[in-house]
Every structure is written in structure tokens, then in C-alpha cells.
Amino acid sequence: PALSEGWSAEKDFKAVGTLSGATQRNLEPVGPHFLAHARRKRHQRTFSEDERI
Amino acid sequence: MSDETNGAPGRFAIGISFGNTSSSIARINPEGKPEVIANEEGDRQIPSVLSYIDGEEYHGTQAKAQLVRNSKNTVAYFRDYLGKDFKSIDATPCHNSAHPQPHESTVAFSIVDSTNEAPSTVTVSEIATRHLRRLKQSASDYLGKEVNAAVITVPTDFSDAQREALIASANAAGLEVLQLIHEPVAAALAYDARPEATVTDKLVVVADLGGTRSDAAVLACRGGMYSILATAHDYELGGSSLDKIIIDHFAKEFIKKHKTDPREDARGLAKLKLEGEASRKTLSLGTNASLSIESLADGIDFGSTVNRTRFELLSGKVFAQFTGLIEQVIQKAGLDVLDIDEVIFSGGASHTPKIAQLARNIFSEKTNILAPSTFASAINPSELAPRGAAIQASLIQEFDKEDIEQSIHPMVTATPHLKNAIGVEITSGEAIEFKPLLNAETALPARRLAQYSAPKDGGDVLIRVCEGVREIKVTKPEPKPKEEKPEDDSDFDSDEDEEEETREIVWKTEKPIAELAVKGVKAGSKVELMVHVNTDLGLQITAREVGGQNAVRGAI
DSSP, rough: EEEEESSGGGGGGEEEOOOEEEEEEEEEEOOOOHHHHHHHHTOEEEOHHHHHH | OOOOSSSSOOEEEEEEEOOSSSSEEEEEEEEEEOOOOOOSSOSSSSEEEEEEEEEEEEEEEEHHHHHHOOOGEEEESSSGTTOOOOOOOOGGGGGGGOOEEEEEEEEEEEOOOOOSOOEEEEEHHHHHHHHHHHHHHHHHHHTTTTTOOOOOOOOTOOOOOHHHHHHHHHHTTOOOOEEEEEEHHHHHHHHHHHHOOOOOOOOEEEEEEEOEEEEEEEEEETEEEEEEEEEEEETTTHHHHHHHOOOHHHHHHHHHHHSSGGGGGGGHHHHHHHHHHHHHHHHSSSEEEEEEEEETTTTTEHHHHHHHEHHHHHHHHHHHHHHHHHHHHHHHHTTOOGGEEEEEEEEEGGGGGHHHHHHHHOOOOSSSEETTTOOOTTTOOOHHHHHHHHHOOOOOOOOTTTHHHHHHHHHHHHHEEEEEEEEEEETTTTTEEEEEEEOTTTBSSSSEEEEEEEETOOOOEEEEEEEEEEEEEOOOSSSOOOOOOOOGGGOOOOOSSSSSSSEEEEEEEEEEEEEEEEEEOOOOOOEEEEEEETTTTEEEEEEEEEOOSOEEEEOO
């Protein structure tokens, strides 16, 4: 983090760009973390929703 | 966990690694750790060999011994023939055993497998079924419970036809195949599932050095999930290439003494192969190995020794092929050796100490080389794939068949991955530095949390979230070695070689994404930043002072 001078934005947040795309790849359907990911995807849950269950 | 009381009705699963040369079976023991099961002969690496004498079936080591006296009725190296037609197979490994033959759309062997004299044609699928049935029996006997399901490891280049043929063979052997998983991923899982391992983002090279073939794969491990970035295969390289060196060495010695080449006699060659392999394995553990064969050729007994130094000297070329395969796969993934965090050595030939030592020289000091000779708590390379399979089997054995199928469906596995890393730009004095938070090739959605220390005297803090790319910076040695510039000593300093040029990873900011201000940070405290990336590349960013109440939030 760096000090700033004369910087201002609404609610202290300023969007200046977007991500430059993604590559489509296959995940390996192996391991506990993948299974958790698959569960979220099949039930269309988000991380926090998943944690609550 | 393989809980014996609940689970899908009556399903009891193990992990199987099915190789051309040898196979292994593994389960999760009651303490929750993966454990490779020995068969009734005490072997954990069970040779994938079947042999028939007077209608009786021999399996594993017993069958392998029959390669000398009963080679025509012994079937070996058949895994890669499954689900293939005769034209596309390479029959060289079977030179000294029953030869594969074309049979309808598949491959078959002509062997005498019953008490009557006439040979029968047995398809490779049937051979695989018999082999898997014996593996299943060994596991059932050991566990005292009927094993009826399995997770089986396959190479990454196994075609759909091969997968289907393997599943059909396993079903015929009374095994429900819960899932086929890739060998390198199984190996990575075997390491990551250890209780002392922590989930980190890393790039892993898995070098699977087998008996007759070797495979290498680059995996991106992000948040405990794996994506294969590249694979490379060599179908003629493996432990048998090293055996050949030993065989040739001893054969030459024999010729010098007795003027006949034992390799010209089929039985002599078979004996040399069997004993040569044993000597090579001994050299992985000790520095000396002896070999003694009764009646090697012309009825002459032969005994000799070889030491490791000599073996390593003779094997230089083959070792270079192994390391070449590793370098090739990294190049294929568009990466540099500096990018690799971990090299996992898997497969039987990985026991060879020199191969891991040579790999040690290729990679930087930060890279962990996970092999017995370079890493004290390394897992036995032969056991990685079956252990990984056993872990996966225990995770999914309680699922319904439908659940498993849905979970491994391409709809679920096809996921966008980040192209560039996302991180934070840190300014200290003149130097601007980029610290990655989410690495490239992270599967989405993903979120990461990090803490950064605020400037010493506190105040208002600006966080610039940016996209970054890594570059390899090559510093040529200067005639008079000077001290490194301050911007050079980042966390990514590679080994500081004396005379060679130094190569290191430097991060360049590609483009800014968002700016956040955290105001009134106390002196010496930390700022916490959370970045969440959606599958549609949207971001949610939250920043706050650690322990503070007010958070700055924003979405893109």
C-alpha cells in the first residue's frame, strides 16, 4: 500500500480497468477442493452460501 | 473416509493403479491415511503379468518368473493395448512374452491357458479382466471384505476408447469403476493430502517415470484444485531403458570371458533381464549390486558386481532423456523452470537417485524436488498413484453414481481460468513493485485474502489492484561484480550464481484494475485486502485495516 495525496473517489473506491479475458480450461475432477467446487456449481451457490450450509 | 458402517449400500472401494509393468492396490486405513496393500506374496508393486501352466493361472511376481521358462504362455505389458486396434500398438515390450495378435477390432494373445494342449485366443480385455480380478481378490483377502468398487489411475493421453475398454474390463472383474483419474493428478493429490501439507497456489511438474514409458505433466494447483497445463510422453523411455544398460554391461563382461553373447539366446536374455532389473533396483538403494545367474548361456554360470558410479556413468545419455522430458513439458506449457514450485517424481524409475539430483541442478533452489534422494519425507514414488486413487475413492465412494457422473461432467470441469495474475502494486520510495495475489491459471470463481503492512507512520493508504505479468529478467554478469541493485532483491531472487548469468522472475504491471483508499490507518498496522473474481470476470474488492470496522468495498 502506498500513501496518497490529493486522491479522492466516491466511497473511496475507483474502478480504472477490467480484467483482460480468461482462458477456458478443464479442471481435474479430483480432490476435496474440486468436489466442493462441483457442489457449488451444481447447486449454483456462492462461496459464502456454501459455507453457511 | 472409508467408514465401514455407512455409505452407499454395500459399496467398498479401493484405489488401483494399473500399469504396463506393475500395478498397485491401496486403501484408506482406519487412521484415515492412504496405505498400499501388499498381495499374498508380500508385493506392493505387483507385476502386471499373467502366466499359465497346466491350466493354472499365475499372477504378479510368480508369473514374471515364468518369462524365462514359459514365455509363450505369459502375458505382460498389455495395459496400453486396451481399446486399441492392432495397427496402432507397439509390440516391442512383448518381444519376450506372448506376442499380441490382431483379433477382430482389438488385440489378442494366443496362449495355452487350460489343461488341453490347444492354445486359445484371449483378448486383451479378457487379460485385463483376469488381472484386475486377481488384484481385487488380493485386496479383498487382505481387508477381509469383498471389494466391489475402485478408482483407477490412467495416463493423461488415454483415449475414450481405452477408457471405455478399461471400465468394461473392470466391470467384468466385478469392480464398479467410480472414476478414472489421471496419474499425475493422483500423485499430486497423494502429496497434498498429507496432514502436514497446506493448500497453496503452485505450479507442479509431475514426472512419472515408469517401466516402459515415461510421462510428464505440468499442473497448476490453485486453491487445492488442479488443471493440467501441458503433458509430454515418451513411449520408449523408462526403467527398462536403464535395465538395458545393465544388461549390456554384464553381457559384454560375459562375452569377454566366455566368447558367447547371452543376449542371443532367448532364455539367456530373459534371465539377464530379470536379474538386471533387480540389480538396477538395488543400485537405487545401495552403491553396489551383485548379479548371479545360473547357466546363463552354454550352461555357464555367471556372477559379477557393478557399482553405482559405473552405472551412472554408463547411463548418462538415458538420464539426459529423463531430464529432457521434464524440460520439454515445461516448455510446452510456455513456462520457465523458475516458475515451477514443485517437482514430484513418481513411478518406479524415480527411485534412481541420480535422476532427482540432475533435476535439482535444473531448477532453482526454491523448487522442491520431491524424490527420495532429495527430500527427506518424500513418499515412495511407486506408491503415489495408488495412494491418490485411494484418497479419491474414499472421497466419492459414498456418492450416488449419478452424483459422481454429474460432478465429473464437462459442464463442471470446463471453467474459465485467469489469464494474468491479479495483485497489488506496492510503492516504497522510488521502486514500484507488483505482488501477485491471484496467480495466472487460477480457476474461477476464486477469492484470495492477503494482508499488507501499511507505511510505518500510518495515515491514508492507497491500494492499487492491478493485473500483472511475469517476465524472466536475465542479468548478464558484469566484468567487475557489483552489488545488486535494490530493486533486484525482491522475494523472487533466484540463486545467485557466481559466473553464470542470473535469471529471475520480475513482475510487470500490465494494467490497473481499481484503486481503493483506506483512510486513517494507525502506525504499524496492516491492511487486509480481499479479491473475489467471478466466472464472468467481475470483481469484488474489499479492503480494510486489520481490526478496523470500516471496510472499503467496490465491484467491477
